[in-house]
């Protein structure tokens with residue numbers, strides 16, 4: 001039987017070569033030549049005033065939450081359907097997370113529900129670009145300016161996606177990208193903070209540099225560096241930056257290969273969609289996405305479970321995604337019960353992701369589509385179609 005992995009980490013080609021260069025440079029600790037090359041690459045690619053590499057997207061979110069000035073007494077609205085650290089980064093500042101619903105077609109924040117949760121304590125929002133897509137960002141900007149809110153764009157999955165021609169991660173004051181090995185482009189672990197407002201750069205560099213003005217010292221602006229802000233150790237080593245530089249050279253190849261797989265899935269599965277009880281996770285019209293994931297939303301959680309188990313039995317590693325945060329232990333500690341956000345709870349348990357990586361062959365893709373089709377065949381009594 002074929003065994004098809006859900007993800008295979010991408011390798012672009014020059015990773016070992018650049019790692020060797022780090023050994024030649026004898027500068028391992030970080031914020032060195034490769035960090036600068038990667039940051040410059042991303043600043044040009046994203047057309048952003050400043051990008052700071054971080055050890056993870058989690059680190060970038062924590063940095064953003066500190067820079068946004070969240071603290072005790074503040075509320076920050078976050079969709080419940082997201083990764084843990086979109087919320088924990090907020091809680092770590094002492095602010096309180098307030099969960100809202102996602103739209104069940106796209107799994108991206110429902111802005112009507114978000115707006116209904118704004119109180120006089122609300123200080124900000126986190127918009128999560130699920131599957132490399134995002135919501136109506138003009139509406140986000142409008143809500144934020146109307147209520148005086150800070151916005152962090154969690155673009156963990158968003159590198160290479162566009163919203164009306166603009167790169168994801170550049171739509172709010174701060175954007176956070178992940179380079180975890182499950183993402184299109186990676187450095188094992190890694191991430192970056194995208195700073196979209198020049199006025200935030202100086203402070204961001206200090207908080208990023210353990211709270212010191214060491215970056216200004218390197219630029220020759222001060223003759224010694226010292227403690228200026230409450231910061232932390234946010235950046236990765238040069239080894240990770242060198243690896244990442246090689247990956248970024250392969251960005252276009254990676255995007256093309258993933259988009260080819262995504263298109264094959266879409267074209268063929270759309271045909272089954274018309275006669276079966278599921279729908280393909282929607283890409284909003286305003287997004288051109290980076291083919292980070294291919295999702296199916298079934299009519300019932302039972303059906304999603306059954307199809308997942310049957311695909312797994314056929315060697316196809318289809319997987320669920322996030323358990324909504326309001327249903328977690330910490331969600332309960334914050335006073336939530338599972339029934340508080342019913343749309344999110346239901347949609348999350350009906351969602352299934354198909355394997356998607358650069359090593360999938362045409363045969364693999366065909367096998368997955370064919371197996372899914374057979375499992376959903378209208379003759380099958382199991383699914384009562």
Ligand SMILES: Cc1ncc(COP(=O)(O)O)c(C=O)c1O
Nearest residue numbers: 056057058083156178179180191
């Ligand atoms: C939406 C979202 N935010 C944040 C993260 C955290 O990223 P990292 O693992 O780089 O810290 C993830 C990870 O998958 C994610 O999906």
